[in-house]
Amino acid sequence: GQHVATLDEEGLITLWDPTGRRPPRRLQGRKAQWGAVYFTSYGSYLVEGFADSRTHSYTWIWSLASDAAEPLRRIDLGTGGRVQIPPNAPRLQYAKTGPDLKTRWWPAGAPADADPLELVRGEAGMVYFPTFHPEGSWLVTGGPAGFVFWPLGRSYASVVRHHAEVAYALLFGPRGGWLASGSNDGTVRLLPLGGAAPGPGKVLFQSPKASGK
Numbered sequence: 001g002q003h004v005a006t007l008d009e010e011g012l013i014t015l016w017d018p019t020g021r022r023p024p025r026r027l028q029g030r031k032a033q034w035g036a037v038y039f040t041s042y043g044s045y046l047v048e049g050f051a052d053s054r055t056h057s058y059t060w061i062w063s064l065a066s067d068a069a070e071p072l073r074r075i076d077l078g079t080g081g082r083v084q085i086p087p088n089a090p091r092l093q094y095a096k097t098g099p100d101l102k103t104r105w106w107p108a109g110a111p112a113d114a115d116p117l118e119l120v121r122g123e124a125g126m127v128y129f130p131t132f133h134p135e136g137s138w139l140v141t142g143g144p145a146g147f148v149f150w151p152l153g154r155s156y157a158s159v160v161r162h163h164a165e166v167a168y169a170l171l172f173g174p175r176g177g178w179l180a181s182g183s184n185d186g187t188v189r190l191l192p193l194g195g196a197a198p199g200p201g202k203v204l205f206q207s208p209k210a211s212g213k
Contacts, residue, residue, distance in 0.1 A: 005037045005046060013037055027062055027069060040085045045092055047085060059083040084130040095130040095139050103130060103141050131170040142167035147181060162189055
């Protein structure tokens, strides 16, 4: 609640003090066809997502602990890429997926110009929609017939195949106690988490496509 952020059509970001005690702070973002801004990591960072066209998008990240006018990181997502940042992790980390079948992870504490670590799981195939556990301890990516759990800080991943087709939608509960997944197979599943990759869970919704009717 320390700032309110607005983004105008010229890409100018303004940070407002809700109490009116401090003057607005302005950051020059990117003028684009569309854009949005939001806060993450307990309000320590400001994120701008924007696109120059229907097929090419970017993410810029600013540290609000710094007075620097330049972004901390500029991420080129290319075509079909997506970046995700855990909302409640105490330190910044983020992940990117794209059409090259790889997941790239920038760990907390890495320098601003550091290259990412590439998380590769051969049988996972195409990866979509990176989603962090609220505390940043797990990264989940959607893929063919399920999703992949990446326990960050370990050297292996778990492929969970609970869907018949690609899992496009993934969402952790606010405290990380469960994961909801939606798939092109027409089902929505709720999976309880206990510190490890989940079991089958239960089907919350099943479309006529999934039931064969």
